[in-house]
Amino acid sequence: MHFNTDETICSIITPPGLSGVALLRISGNDASTIINKHIHFNITEKSSHSISYGIFYNNDIPVDTITLFWYKGPHSFTGQDIIEIGCHGGFIVPEQILQCLISSGARRAEPGEFSLRAFLNGKLDLTQAEAINDIIHLQSPAALESASKQLIGSFKKEIISLKDKTEKLFKYLILDFDFSQENIQLVSHDTLVQELTILYTVAQSFIRTFDSAKTLRSGYNVLLLGHPNAGKSSLFNVLLGYSRSIISPIPGTTRDFVEASLLIDGLHVNLIDTAGIHENTKDIIEIEGISLSMNLINKASIICIVNDITCGIHNSDHLYNIAKELNSDADICFIHNKADHINDEFSNDSHNIYSSVLSNYGLQDILNYISSCMSKTDIHMSFLLNQRQVDLLKEYQNHIFSALELAKQGETTDILAIDLRSALDSLGLIIGTIYNEDLLNDVFASMCIGK
Secondary structure, eight states: OOOOTTSOEEEEOSOSSSOSEEEEEEESTTHHHHHHTTSSSOGGGSOTTEEEEEEEEETTEEEEEEEEEEEOTTSSSSSSOEEEEEEEOSSSHHHHHHHHHHHTTOEEOOTTHHHHHHHHTTSOOHHHHHHHHHHHHOOSHHHHHHHHHHHTTHHHHHHHHHHHHHHHHHHHHHHHHHHHTTTOOSSOHHHHHHHHHHHHHHHHHHHTTHHHHHHHHHOEEEEEEESTTSSHHHHHHHHHTSOOSOOOSSTTOOOSOEEEEEEETTEEEEEEEOOOOOSOOOOHHHHHHHHHHHHHHTTOSEEEEEEEGGGOTTTTHHHHHHHHHHOTTSEEEEEEEOGGGOOSOOOOBTTEEEOBTTTTBTHHHHHHHHHHHHTTSOOOOSOOOOHHHHHHHHHHHHHHHHHHHHHHTTOOHHHHHHHHHHHHHHHHHHHTSSOOHHHHHHHHTTSOTTO
């Protein structure tokens, strides 16, 4: 990453390809000077946050009609002068305009460099920058709700509040040690233990949200498990609403797992069709497919065992035992398929759903079951923790725990203050009041070009 913010940078900020409109962005001290070389008016004479219409020229040869969005720094995304250029899409025009900007003195921006400048100029903290990346990549409205709250500063406020409380206690410890030379105690032992316990508990409440955040980001893995020809692939296609998995009366047609995404009640679901599990095969490829099916059990959030009811209601019970043994945390249910082929009376309960893929009977019950399992996850969070953030919160918590144990042992407050100083550093790394180049590379280099 380039950390020199004196250079003026530019990039196409919309995906390449055929489209009605494309956008380019240029940011830096020379942004207006560079743009003025290619238009027949002075952009700086326009009001900030205004839109102008004109023609983009390359050596007085018209390239395209454009709209210019002018943001005078520091009142812009990066904190610098920014001009965004709207032009016609396609492969030629945006690239030609970009090359003109570069030849006039701008440099092509690296991935995430605009956001990096926004951070370095105090326009956003690291948690907000990470929320931007989340918003770009998220696949469900529920996850977007949490990431959007984080973008406008919800997590930043929580961390700053925790940091302020920790810093206040840290200062009291320093003062208490200074006054202890005069036998004056500013912080009682009970108060100290109580305050440290509160800090530990707050950090723990944040850490507990991580599993939900991971699920919201990556989606719920819903695994269809069963014997060959139980109707897994047919159910897979029906749930998706289109044919994605090959259907055949020949056992063992699905030899690899097939995965596709769908939304159920605004939540992202990874639906996985697996190879039918049985022991009576010598086909090496099919055996490998069965092995993959077994491995996928460990990664599933919800396991639907598709049972051919014409073979008996208990025909797949051993698969339930296998699934439970390999993944005790997953929600598991039986989907008794081909229910239209039997005359017995049946009714659904919390773990048994009767269905007929051919007639769509029971389909809504299956969707309701999946939805009920997903509802156990708190989806209305104020932020989406990532691995970096949770690791630093755990570091913070470890330092607070160490101080708490030392306090219980009657250690002097200057020793406790060492742990609190380290705890404050961990919080500083979360929001970016403390940073180094490696940290910024990790956060910003993974972003899109143009962001």
